[in-house]
Amino acid sequence: MKYSLKNYGQALAEAILEKENPSQNDVARNFINMLRRSGDEAHAEKIIKEAERILRKKDGIRAVVFESARPLGAAQQKSLNVFSRSGDVISYRTDPRLIAGIRILIDDEKEFDGSLKGKLDKLFQDQ
Numbered sequence: 047m048k049y050s051l052k053n054y055g056q057a058l059a060e061a062i063l064e065k066e067n068p069s070q071n072d073v074a075r076n077f078i079n080m081l082r083r084s085g086d087e088a089h090a091e092k093i094i095k096e097a098e099r100i101l102r103k104k105d106g107i108r109a110v111v112f113e114s115a116r117p118l119g120a121a122q123q124k125s126l127n128v129f130s131r132s133g134d135v136i137s138y139r140t141d142p143r144l145i146a147g148i149r150i151l152i153d154d155e156k157e158f159d160g161s162l163k164g165k166l167d168k169l170f171q172d173q
Contacts, residue, residue, distance in 0.1 A: 055096025113149040
């Protein structure tokens with residue numbers, strides 16, 4: 047990559063927040079053209095996620111991801127709301143590799159791993 051992911055994400059976030067932009071479509075079009083010129087178009091998805099993270103952080107909003115081995119029922123999802131705040135962006139993922147339990151990710155920075163896989167990995171890592 048010509049520039050770091052963080053630099054690209056920051057530039058995109060600033061362009062989105064700029065008040066003088068005629069339209070968000072122009073921002074997107076210009077950004078994609080710039081990525082094409084620099085040869086970094088393949089990294090567009092990662093860059094957009096970084097810009098989203100920066101914009102969420104600016105607004106005090108967190109992205110909370112709940113991962114479980116099997117789909118969660120409505121009652122289970124409701125009980126997990128204890129770990130989120132009003133305004134948080136919440137998503138649920140299914141990952142059969144977890145075997146059992148749950149894994150909670152906040153802003154891809156903080157993690158609580160209460161999965162059986164995580165416990166087994168830790169058990170065998172300590173030996």
